[in-house]
Amino acid sequence: MKDYLVRGMSMDGFVKAVAIRSTQLVRRGAEIQGTTPNATAAFGRALTAASMMGNMQKVDNGSMTLQIRGGGPIGTITVVSDPEGNVRGCVTEPKVALVEKHPGKLDVGATVGTDGTLTVIRDLQMKEPYIGQVPLVSGEIGDDVTAYFAQSEQTPTACALGVLVDTDCSVKVAGGYLLQLLPGAPEETIEALEKGIQRAGAVTAMLDSGMTPEDILGQVCGDLGILFMETTEISYKCYCSRQRVTSALISLGKEELSQIAEEGKAFPVECQFCDTVYQFTPEDISKLLKKI
Numbered sequence: 001m002k003d004y005l006v007r008g009m010s011m012d013g014f015v016k017a018v019a020i021r022s023t024q025l026v027r028r029g030a031e032i033q034g035t036t037p038n039a040t041a042a043f044g045r046a047l048t049a050a051s052m053m054g055n056m057q058k059v060d061n062g063s064m065t066l067q068i069r070g071g072g073p074i075g076t077i078t079v080v081s082d083p084e085g086n087v088r089g090c091v092t093e094p095k096v097a098l099v100e101k102h103p104g105k106l107d108v109g110a111t112v113g114t115d116g117t118l119t120v121i122r123d124l125q126m127k128e129p130y131i132g133q134v135p136l137v138s139g140e141i142g143d144d145v146t147a148y149f150a151q152s153e154q155t156p157t158a159c160a161l162g163v164l165v166d167t168d169c170s171v172k173v174a175g176g177y178l179l180q181l182l183p184g185a186p187e188e189t190i191e192a193l194e195k196g197i198q199r200a201g202a203v204t205a206m207l208d209s210g211m212t213p214e215d216i217l218g219q220v221c222g223d224l225g226i227l228f229m230e231t232t233e234i235s236y237k238c239y240c241s242r243q244r245v246t247s248a249l250i251s252l253g254k255e256e257l258s259q260i261a262e263e264g265k266a267f268p269v270e271c272q273f274c275d276t277v278y279q280f281t282p283e284d285i286s287k288l289l290k291k292i
Contacts, residue, residue, distance in 0.1 A: 004233045005055055005085055006213045011225035014185035015193060018056060019177040019213035020085075020234070022048040026163055026174040028236035029089060032275050037165045038111040039074050039096040044163035045108065045141040046079045047087050048176045051234055053145070054081025056178075057122060065121040070139045072113025073097065080273075086237035088273040106165065112139035118148050142176065149180065156181040158193070162203030173207035177216055189224065196222035238274035245269050245278045246288065254292050261285040 005020035026044035029035075035043055046066055054064040060083060068077040075092025099107040114136045122130040132152035137143045142161040149157035161176035179193065200206065200219040211219070217226050249257065249269070260267050267280040 002233055003235060004213065004231055005052060006217065006228055007055070007230045007232075008217055008221075008226045008228045010189070010193075010221055011227060012189060014182050014189045015221065015224060016056075016180045016182060017177065017217050017221060017226060018052045018179075019175070019216045020048060020052055021173075021175045021207065021213050022051060022234070023171060023174045023207075025051070025087060025234065025236040027171040029087075030171055032236075032273075033089075033091055033094045035091065035094040036096050036098070037169055038099055038106050038108070039091055039094050040165055040169070040171060041106045041163045042074055042096075042108045042111045042141065043077060043079075043089065043091050043094075044171060044174050045161040045176070046077045047089055047236070048161050048163070048174060049141060049145050049159065049178075050079040050081040050089070051085040051087045052176065052178045053120070054083060054087065055085035055232060055234070057081075057083060057124075059083055059124050062125050063123045065119075065123075067119040067121070068112060068136070068141065068144070069116040069119075070113030070136050071115035072111050072139060074111050074113075077112070082237070082239075084232055085234040087234070088236060088238045090272045108141065109139035112136070112141065114139045118144045120148060120152070145178070156185075158197055160197070160203050162207065164204040164208055173204060175207050175213065175216070176203050177213075177220060179220065192222060192224050193220070196220045196224070238271060238276070240271040240274060240276055242278050245271070249280070249285075250288055250292060254289065257285055257289050257292070261289060 003024045008017045030040040050066040064081045066079045079089035081087045099110045101107045119133045134151045137147045142159045145159040149155045158179045163174040164172040166172040269278045
């Protein structure tokens with residue numbers, strides 16, 4: 001079953017809504033990074049949030065980077081989304097020890113930590129990127145994304161994320177939703193949304209029961225109703241290429257490249273976002289030196 005996200009609007013026009021099923025892309029990201037269950041849950045939530053945020057940006061050729069540094073054992077989580085919502089990412093330390101809030105419930109907050117920041121970098125194809133940064137609230141990521149929108153973009157937001165890791169350490173389901181109130185939203189809309197969110201419960205439980213992103217938005221929006229506007233297939237997608245890696249090697253400078261060439265060995269370069277390895281022979285390095 002392919003991953004996708006759906007965008008919609010409440011019938012009264014005061015709530016923007018996005019929901020996503022991200023199971024396959026989280027599985028792929030966890031496979032590439034080699035994450036243990038706690039790291040899988042944290043990384044998967046970040047991938048899911050970034051996909052929705054990138055899709056909402058809607059800037060051709062732009063990108064959105066989500067970086068989370070909380071001081072926890074996972075280190076730094078970095079995730080990048082394109083305008084459609086395709087994502088890629090990496091973590092500093094994928095092998096995190098098992099920490100549970102209670103049996104069967106992974107403690108993502110303890111994995112990420114709370115002594116740090118959530119940073120959003122939006123490349124809007126302008127002269128300079130927009131950078132917003134807020135202190136982490138809980139390390140659970142959904143709460144932290146909610147706080148980011150409220151503090152940095154002054155947009156009342158509710159973000160719920162979930163990654164259910166199975167007993168064999170594989171990703172069983174993953175997904176989430178993101179709701180935003182538009183200016184002028186009346187109190188009755190806010191109250192209806194709060195009741196809907198409370199009634200809906202955990203994202204993983206909804207996904208595990210077979211609910212689709214459309215079902216989830218229908219549940220959380222409740223009596224407000226929902227008008228679906230756009231559906232987009234998304235995946236774990238890396239944009240690395242030999243040309244980009246070559247440019248990165250050239251940027252190392254003549255001195256460092258000369259040292260690599262002197263060793264006379266093949267020089268493999270592995271993309272941090274995917275499992276692609278680019279091999280450079282001593283002859284390749286010599287050619288780069290000539291270019292410099």
